[in-house]
Amino acid sequence: MTLTEACHTRMSSSIAPHEPLVAAPAAATQRMNIVIVGHVDHGKSTVIGRLLADTHSLPEGKLEQIRAQCELNSKPFEYAFLLDALKDEQAQGITIDAARVFFKSDLRHYLILDAPGHIEFLKNMITGAARAEAALLVIDAAEGVQENSRRHGYMVSLLGIKQLAVVVNKMDLVGWDRGVYDGIVREYGAFLEQVGIRPACFIPVSARGGDNIADRAAHLAWYQGPTVLNALDQFHSEPPPIALPFRMPVQDVYKFTKQGDDRRIIAGTIDSGAVSVGDTLIFYPSGKKSRLKSIEAFNRPVDGRAEAGWAVGFTLQEQIYITRGEVATVESEARPQVTTRLRVSLFWLGKEPMVKRKEYLLKLGTARVTARIEEVLRVMDASTLDATEQRNSVQRHDVAECVLRLDRAIACDVAADIAVTSRFVIVDDYEIRGGGIVREAMPDRQTAVRDSVMLRNYKWEPSIIQPEHRAEKYNQKAALILITGEHESDRKGVAKALEGKLFDDGKVVYFLGIGNVLYGVDADIERKQENRLEHMRRLAEVANLMLDAGIILVVAAAELTQDDLEVIKTAVQPDWIETVWAGDNITTDIACDLQLPGGAVPEAVDRLKAHLQDKGVIFRPW
Amino acid sequence: MAETMDHLDQLENRSVHILREAYANFKNLGMLWSIGKDSTVLLWLARKAFFGHVPIPLIHIDTSFKIPEMIEYRDRLALEWNLTMIYGQNREALEEKRTFPDGGVDRIACCKALKTDALKHTLSGEWPRYRLNHTKKTYELDRNTEAFTGVIVGARADEEGSRSKERYFSPRNAQSRWDVGDQPPEFWNQFKTEFAPGTHLRIHPLLDWTELNIWEYIRRESIPTVSLYYDQGTGKRYRSLGCYPCTHAVDSAATGVDDIILELRSGKFANIAERSGRAQDKADGGGLETLRRDGYM
Ligand SMILES: Nc1nc2c(ncn2[C@@H]2O[C@H](COP(=O)(O)OP(=O)(O)OP(=O)(O)O)[C@@H](O)[C@H]2O)c(=O)[nH]1
Ligand SMILES: [Mg+2]
Numbered sequence: 028m029t030l031t032e033a034c035h036t037r038m039s040s041s042i043a044p045h046e047p048l049v050a051a052p053a054a055a056t057q058r059m060n061i062v063i064v065g066h067v068d069h070g071k072s073t074v075i076g077r078l079l080a081d082t083h084s085l086p087e088g089k090l091e092q093i094r095a096q097c098e099l100n101s102k103p104f105e106y107a108f109l110l111d112a113l114k115d116e117q118a119q120g121i122t123i124d125a126a127r128v129f130f131k132s133d134l135r136h137y138l139i140l141d142a143p144g145h146i147e148f149l150k151n152m153i154t155g156a157a158r159a160e161a162a163l164l165v166i167d168a169a170e171g172v173q174e175n176s177r178r179h180g181y182m183v184s185l186l187g188i189k190q191l192a193v194v195v196n197k198m199d200l201v202g203w204d205r206g207v208y209d210g211i212v213r214e215y216g217a218f219l220e221q222v223g224i225r226p227a228c229f230i231p232v233s234a235r236g237g238d239n240i241a242d243r244a245a246h247l248a249w250y251q252g253p254t255v256l257n258a259l260d261q262f263h264s265e266p267p268p269i270a271l272p273f274r275m276p277v278q279d280v281y282k283f284t285k286q287g288d289d290r291r292i293i294a295g296t297i298d299s300g301a302v303s304v305g306d307t308l309i310f311y312p313s314g315k316k317s318r319l320k321s322i323e324a325f326n327r328p329v330d331g332r333a334e335a336g337w338a339v340g341f342t343l344q345e346q347i348y349i350t351r352g353e354v355a356t357v358e359s360e361a362r363p364q365v366t367t368r369l370r371v372s373l374f375w376l377g378k379e380p381m382v383k384r385k386e387y388l389l390k391l392g393t394a395r396v397t398a399r400i401e402e403v404l405r406v407m408d409a410s411t412l413d414a415t416e417q418r419n420s421v422q423r424h425d426v427a428e429c430v431l432r433l434d435r436a437i438a439c440d441v442a443a444d445i446a447v448t449s450r451f452v453i454v455d456d457y458e459i460r461g462g463g464i465v466r467e468a469m470p471d472r473q474t475a476v477r478d479s480v481m482l483r484n485y486k487w488e489p490s491i492i493q494p495e496h497r498a499e500k501y502n503q504k505a506a507l508i509l510i511t512g513e514h515e516s517d518r519k520g521v522a523k524a525l526e527g528k529l530f531d532d533g534k535v536v537y538f539l540g541i542g543n544v545l546y547g548v549d550a551d552i553e554r555k556q557e558n559r560l561e562h563m564r565r566l567a568e569v570a571n572l573m574l575d576a577g578i579i580l581v582v583a584a585a586e587l588t589q590d591d592l593e594v595i596k597t598a599v600q601p602d603w604i605e606t607v608w609a610g611d612n613i614t615t616d617i618a619c620d621l622q623l624p625g626g627a628v629p630e631a632v633d634r635l636k637a638h639l640q641d642k643g644v645i646f647r648p649w
Numbered sequence: 650m651a652e653t654m655d656h657l658d659q660l661e662n663r664s665v666h667i668l669r670e671a672y673a674n675f676k677n678l679g680m681l682w683s684i685g686k687d688s689t690v691l692l693w694l695a696r697k698a699f700f701g702h703v704p705i706p707l708i709h710i711d712t713s714f715k716i717p718e719m720i721e722y723r724d725r726l727a728l729e730w731n732l733t734m735i736y737g738q739n740r741e742a743l744e745e746k747r748t749f750p751d752g753g754v755d756r757i758a759c760c761k762a763l764k765t766d767a768l769k770h771t772l773s774g775e776w777p778r779y780r781l782n783h784t785k786k787t788y789e790l791d792r793n794t795e796a797f798t799g800v801i802v803g804a805r806a807d808e809e810g811s812r813s814k815e816r817y818f819s820p821r822n823a824q825s826r827w828d829v830g831d832q833p834p835e836f837w838n839q840f841k842t843e844f845a846p847g848t849h850l851r852i853h854p855l856l857d858w859t860e861l862n863i864w865e866y867i868r869r870e871s872i873p874t875v876s877l878y879y880d881q882g883t884g885k886r887y888r889s890l891g892c893y894p895c896t897h898a899v900d901s902a903a904t905g906v907d908d909i910i911l912e913l914r915s916g917k918f919a920n921i922a923e924r925s926g927r928a929q930d931k932a933d934g935g936g937l938e939t940l941r942r943d944g945y946m
């Protein structure tokens with residue numbers, strides 16, 4: 028059986044034309060998001076415009092208003108103008124940005140996103156497609172499969188949309204010829220198979236004439252499958268992924284004490300799974316643990332359980348310090364990935380190519396980290412699926428497989444396990460320029476240290492005193508100030524002077540020379556390069572204890588490298604660390620928050636103090 | 650929260666997520682409250698998002714041509730719900746009578762002066778803002794003149810063409826202008842939360858709601874609304890609230906929320922656009938796009 032035949036049999040056996048699948052209007056409380064995609068000018072907006080007109084979904088007088096306007100400007104009437112509302116769109120006869128359109132069938136409500144087909148507006152197409160559950164892809168029968176028919180098909184698959192119906196439009200232009208239709212079914216069907224999509228059907232239509240949109244076409248008697256309207260109703264609503272492990276990226280921790288509310292509420296939207304009161308939660312990447320005490324809500328009855336899709340809030344039994352960017356999980360379920368190296372598939376939309384050695388911002392869930400390309404494994408032209416190996420950059424509209432290296436570890440999942448928590452975007456110069464999914468979490472140098480830190484956090488016995496209470500009492504934020512520099516530099520002089528100055532200001536501050544750790548805590552390990560990682564780990568663990576006590580800790584150590592810093596950041600909350608280089612020349616690869624030129628110590632201390640004020644570690648008296 | 654989500658649950662939870670994203674990412678965040686049904690639903694959603702509290706100041710642009718009942722209702726809820734309430738207006742235009750009701754200018758110019766300009770300069774802090782003192786129950790000059798960098802607005806995509814193309818997080822340049830031809834992408838649950846100095850963002854948590862959804866939600870949650878929306882025995886009511894010289898009441902005998910929902914579902918307004926009662930939309934052939942590019946809500 029050919030694909031066309033398969034398509035026909037499946038469809039003709041399912042329903043008779045014009046008969047809605049389910050008659051019950053009770054189901055109309057469901058809404059489905061659909062995106063309509065395809066090459067420029069193939070008739071997407073016309074399909075939707077016609078669908079609205081033929082199902083009487085337009086506001087009264089709307090059609091007449093557009094007809095009158097077209098006449099006034101002596102332009103031919105276009106159904107597309109119902110959606111292409113912008114002046115530039117009507118002037119140029121193209122869609123620039125995706126319009127949201129509301130319409131309802133007998134079965135359910137729809138939000139249809141009418142995406143633009145022009146390559147220039149690919150970012151707008153993806154914006155529309157990323158919120159859809161199913162897609163209609165339009166192909167002009169006369170022009171056949173074009174570059175963006177394929178590119179959009181591929182994007183749809185990358186965005187995780189599994190349901191797709193192909194609309195073969197403008198059949199009037201090819202004399203309603205079945206052969207043309209069959210050719211497109213064969214060619215495009217083969218392409219979709221390559222990108223892993225099984226289309227629900229291929230529908231021959233003439234959008235302009237309204238054939239097979241809401242009403243059956245007389246010219247297309249050879250086709251018994253669904254109309255566009257039927258095809259929409261045959262898509263099924265995908266329920267939220269409740270059966271998967273529980274994942275909730277922490278959006279915020281609220282405490283509205285001033286309003287007389289003492290609840291400390293962890294807020295977020297549940298991406299997958301479910302959670303119940305009494306469950307033991309583990310937050311990643313920190314590995315911290317607590318039990319779920321209560322689920323909180325305003326003007327809504329609360330029960331003891333919450334599921335995927337809900338924006339919730341809950342309180343914890345044991346008060347642990349967590350912040351936005353952590354992911355809440357349930358202890359008894361599969362753990363998420365935690366790493367600084369990710370193998371990803373990404374699409375790039377920036378006018379400037381994405382290049383190596385440049386810093387980008389990666390946002391995944393509620394985490395936000397600096398990211399760099401470590402390696403470009405493969406670049407693919409999304410419209411031909413032709414792959415190029417060995418490239419150093421990703422050009423606009425390319426899809427690439429890369430290894431990304433992150434500034435600090437995040438928690439995520441791989442796309443094959445949990446799609447929602449595998450999705451990320453890349454920001455450059457304030458704009459989202461790309462997006463993608465995580466294919467694999469790769470090991471990094473800190474893996475072993477991270478595991479021990481997560482176990483430590485898991486086993487951690489929390490104090491009844493909250494970090495913010497300590498901060499309030501001491502009038503400072505706990506911080507690790509790492510002062511490094513060349514061996515000859517006066518980092519110790521600066522560090523000790525800073526300690527003295529802050530102490531005089533009434534701060535709780537402590538100076539720790541690296542030697543104080545090396546010959547004490549580290550007495551059992553040799554001072555060899557191969558033990559450097561363990562030395563750093565122990566230094567960081569000592570620092571972590573002091574920071575937990577609310578102290579500002581000033582550490583002086585010679586020639587710290589980025590690698591050293593990575594280890595320290597694994598064990599100490601990264602935003603609590605300030606790195607300072609003392610001296611004119613930075614001789615290692617470390618990224619510093621502040622550089623102090625060599626010379627007078629008092630000046631260096633003043634600059635350091637101002638820096639700490641800027642960072643909010645200590646407060647600036649006004 | 651384990652029952653299957655219906656469409657109102659889906660809309661509510663998405664909007665709550667967006668509000669929390671806005672709150673987490675913007676230090677100077679404000680929310681426009683026009684007193685109408687949409688922004689009141691928005692205010693209610695903020696109480697959902699923040700568990701009964703509204704940690705975001707509410708900004709009202711007072712054109713002075715609002716129906717008096719709206720102002721009473723605003724101040725009553727502000728006190729009752731413990732809201733940080735701020736208002737601003739174009740005092741110069743009002744004093745010089747450069748308004749449509751005073752016969753000074755046409756509708757579009759009036760909207761620009763009393764709404765767009767007033768909004769722009771109230772947000773930037775250049776013009777005076779007045780803040781409600783909850784103890785004295787009066788408005789006082791607000792000493793805080795910092796610019797708002799994020800502004801939450803209750804626009805809906807189904808209102809008109811240019812709104813149907815909006816983003817949830819929509820950037821505005823230093824002049825409050827909207828570059829509708831080149832909007833930033835927005836994928837999944839990721840929005841534009843980074844912005845260059847001098848620019849700000851409009852945040853639209855209600856984009857996916859229709860007028861019907863708004864009323865269904867008002868009914869479900871029993872959200873208090875102004876009585877102008879209901880027929881009080883005259884056979885007329887307001888479907889959309891604006892300034893009285895430019896917003897006309899519609900013929901309707903709907904006396905409550907249930908009646909309104911019926912009208913919208915299958916009754917007389919099922920196929921009639923909401924803003925058909927707003928005169929300024931018709932003044933410019935291209936609809937509201939021109940006004941909105943320039944900073945109109
Ligand atoms: N002959 C014929 N022309 C059609 C048909 N459907 C659409 N068209 C014409 O094709 C042109 C493009 O239609 P649009 O609906 O604007 O195409 P689009 O895919 O939305 O274009 P973009 O959004 O800009 O990518 C218009 O002039 C339509 O009138 C059809 O069934 N038959
Ligand atoms: Mg179009």
